[in-house]
Amino acid sequence: MFDTALNANDLIFLAKGAGMTLVVTAISVFFGTVLGIVFGVFRYQVGPWWAAPLTFVLDVFRSIPLLIQLVLANAFVTTVLGIRISGFTVACGVLSLYTAAYCAEIVRGGIESVPLTLRRAARSLGLSWRQDMTNIVMPLATRVALPSWIGLALGVMKDSALVYIVQVVELLKSTQILITRLQEPLFLLMVCGAFYFLISFPIARFGGYLEKRWSHD
Amino acid sequence: MIEIQNVRKSFGSLEVLKGIDLTVAKGEVLTIIGGSGSGKSTLLTCINGLEPIDSGKILVDGTEVHAKATDLNKLRQKIGIVFQQWNAFPHLTVLENVMLAPRKVLGIPKARAEEIAVKQLTHVGLADKLGVYPTRMSGGQQQRMAIARALAMSPDYMLFDEVTSALDPQLVGEVLDTLRMLASEGMTMICVTHEMKFAREVSDRVAFFHKGVMAEIAPPAELFGAPKDPELQKFLAATH
Amino acid sequence: MIEIQNVRKSFGSLEVLKGIDLTVAKGEVLTIIGGSGSGKSTLLTCINGLEPIDSGKILVDGTEVHAKATDLNKLRQKIGIVFQQWNAFPHLTVLENVMLAPRKVLGIPKARAEEIAVKQLTHVGLADKLGVYPTRMSGGQQQRMAIARALAMSPDYMLFDEVTSALDPQLVGEVLDTLRMLASEGMTMICVTHEMKFAREVSDRVAFFHKGVMAEIAPPAELFGAPKDPELQKFLAATH
Amino acid sequence: DKLDDIIAAGTLRCAVVLDFPPMGSRDANNNPQGFDVDYCNDLAKSLGVTAEVVETTFPERIPALMSGSVDVAVASTSDTLERAKTVGFSIPYYAFENAVVSREGLDMANWEGMKGKTVGATAGTYEAIWLEGKVKEWGAGEFRPYQNQADVFLALSQGQLDATVSTVEVAEANVKSGNFKGIKIVDKAPMVPDYVALITLREEYGLINYMNLFINQQVRTGRYAELYKKWVGEGEPANLTIQGVYR
Amino acid sequence: MFNYNFRWNQALNSLPQMLEGALVTIEIALLSMLIGIAVAILLTVFRLSGNRILSAIATTWVEIARNTPALFQIYMVHFGLGGFGIHLSPFLSLLIGIAFNNAGYLAENFRGALKAIPDTQARAARSLGMSAGKAFRHVVMPQMLRISFLPMTNQMVWAILMTSLGAVVAMNTDLYGVTSELNARTFRTFELFAIAAVIFYVITKAITLSARVLAARLFRY
């Protein structure tokens, strides 16, 4: 089973696909997290009533298959609006918003976990809202939110397998391309699955460890 | 001087403060006693502007707390406040807890802020706990740390809201001793407390709150010795 | 009859029971007292086979509890046990809690099981709570329900492990009254308790455990009146 | 218009399907190659611009065009009337015959043997639409549209499918490669030859006109036959004219 | 504002077909949840059993399900098993792929839920004479299911969303499959997928709302 026609070039090709998976993931997680923090803080700050429109929009991103989001966004931007942008940009844009939708919930949960009395204590020492947010809320909320955030980031990495639909050649797609040429589907899929697993598994375990450790304090 | 003039405050349809008038002079120690829900905590959080008020005025050294133009962050530096529980920032060491506000709010350089913090922590008897995280300390030590943290801002006034009521009985003493020490040093203080013995000993005046109204205010000997308000009489009977 | 013969039991390197010998006759009420960690709870859970033992023997009506051939599920039907807390199954109503074991273990038809359950619940004074979920009841009511649940299996023996110690003081009385009632009805009982007054009144004999050893056993008048063991004297001095 | 835009931009972006040998595939370095890739390069050269090959799947090629991610598709697109409502076709640049491919050990004498069997093809292709229609007509058997040609042959060789229909060229290439064990060509599929054309947006008459002339020139200059020999091999390339049609 | 001509009529004509597809999507999601819950309970029991081999099997299952893309899992069910001569129809491949994923995630949830149930509950049940199995079935499991009800609802939503991955195993009767087939024929990509998106949204909302109602009726304690 392991005698394979896979050559060094193919490995580089696969590595490029894996690189694309990681790049798309990194960009989306970065912008998604930034947006998620903004949305999450906003939702917490203005209360459920004023945040309702935002809540609805974010909810939509969590209620529609990512594949359809990608197809729709691509069709909308390029066909309907007639703007020429690359599939890569569409993929990163959609995945970022998708990430932000989940991240906002995590952020809100994290902020809510900081006892109100602690925030009052900070404010009554003369700390401004911003200083309270950066010095008290952020460090404490991070402890609560980080494990879920790690789970989210890994989820985005796995979901990025779907961006092939907008012509981005990521890991799973490069694997399929090689399968077409080499016709060794099982072996190549194993390699591909192992890649995801080897990245995801240790990080997921690390997240679990952090959760356990921090819930003890 | 803290001047409270006819202050009213409601949460929704619940009127919590029904026109409070009260003046606390420089150097005075005022204790507030009263049943649960009578509005004591609410009054304290109004004094340093954490809660808005519906009508009336609160002046601290002549500055109106709830005026639009007032810089609350600046005003709060004058008024230290310590709450019942959850006072310590759990992610910072004791020293860092106390240094935080001087550095971030007053912009004091690190070395100088540390000096101040060590001084105040020594003052409340925590000189040996500097590097410790609050979760590793007893409730009484955490409360004393919170006091040091407020003192590090060199406030002119200190507000204490039942700082001992979440503590195990054997830890209450050490915190009350710290308050006594502050009182003897001439700090202007408003203490909400259930410790009648402490109130009697330390206060210049004691105020009794009942259902959002300040029903009686008098020097402790008079208030405890010859209570006039019938609700106060009931209250004292129940607590003795 | 419950016969405990030289029972030893360790958790890892910690020896919790260091050779216990004890016999409880039919109809007897035995109380066990002793400090925290002295092995009282462990002994009870060994009696109904929830915990294995390292050496020695426990016989219930002549059946060896820890013998391989013993059908523990069958044996446990004879021995009711009620723990300190978390006894009630929160997803079932009071009635369902009590009916569960008769139906699932004994295979009694629903109608008959309900009859039994209602009878036992009435017995412990919960006839008006049948459809209520345990989380809606006080701790004392939950404990009485747990007693009724054990009684519904018509056990020959009842073991009680500090059934009142997680309760608010005002709820303790109602549960102790239920135990008293059972004792007066002739149930064979082993009660681990910290309630000395109860032990004195109800027990035929009282056993004092200290660090895994049964240091003294005697009728209550003798044990409380003239304690011989020095540790028991200390223990009684501390609790009085 | 688009023709000017392409010349101004200096690049021609072609959608090509790369799991469809010999028309499109990847070489050992995983670079695109094949008949369609060469046609794209020729078209770019004639325009005096550089070619950029964008890989698409069969189901994706028209959306890619509509969304402007490519300028034209050189992707063996069958010129159906239904599609002509949405996109603009050139004259045919190639014509496929289709073959029925089945597994060894399966008793299938001719194309009618597919009746009642589990058959499949690449989603969205000419032969898939034909085959699905046949299955409906027979009222027996099952049709499965896979996402790409490779999956179809993989399913066939695993025994998940009993037969497929694909172009003769593709069928022969895959049977010959030996990558898929136990598949064999059974029969020609009784379909009208599958004429395929270059496509671009419906309203780009200038570009369509240019492409028509380009295809004509390819045949005239012998480039058509040359590339046929290079990619398909022996035999005659299909005649792109249809007898008895006024043009 | 747009140069694009929306042709909603043409797409809306396909609505009946798409709604039929939606039914298939719901069917797959529901079945995959039922299978997923049953298997997850089994995996949970395996992990509790103390048997090395059983708990290794369960752990492997859980970790693969949680650490590889669902798309990959579904593809492997079809072509991976196919390589061993096990041929599953697109429907079954998709169903089993999603159920595999569900079971892995749910088993992890159940484990967390079990930690939240005090072990005195099982002890109380055992001391009433219940066997380990009965104690688990009648006392522990119902409480576990209650604690994991919200995660289960989320997983159900995920199952609905995952049906869209069926195209890789030639699934063409579910909502996504029907939509993409219509798209291949008419190329009204935006209109068709917009309608599909709305249907998906309605389905997931219906699920979360009915889960809320169900929770209120099921868990009255």
Ligand SMILES: Nc1ncnc2c1ncn2[C@@H]1O[C@H](COP(=O)(O)OP(=O)(O)OP(=O)(O)O)[C@@H](O)[C@H]1O
């Ligand atoms: N943020 C709030 N929103 C709504 N109601 C509030 C809020 N804070 C306090 N209250 C209500 O206002 C009333 C007065 O509360 P306050 O905390 O001032 O009482 P207190 O005298 O400090 O009582 P205690 O001795 O229990 O601390 C109470 O009925 C309380 O429930």
Ligand SMILES: Nc1ncnc2c1ncn2[C@@H]1O[C@H](COP(=O)(O)OP(=O)(O)OP(=O)(O)O)[C@@H](O)[C@H]1O
């Ligand atoms: N499952 C266990 N694993 C390890 N150690 C245990 C376990 N159960 C009990 N122990 C230890 O055994 C000792 C005796 O425990 P036991 O619960 O029998 O004491 P007890 O007399 O009932 O005390 P208490 O009055 O506090 O209930 C204690 O030191 C306890 O920590």
Ligand SMILES: [Mg+2]
């Ligand atoms: Mg208060």
Ligand SMILES: [Mg+2]
């Ligand atoms: Mg015990």
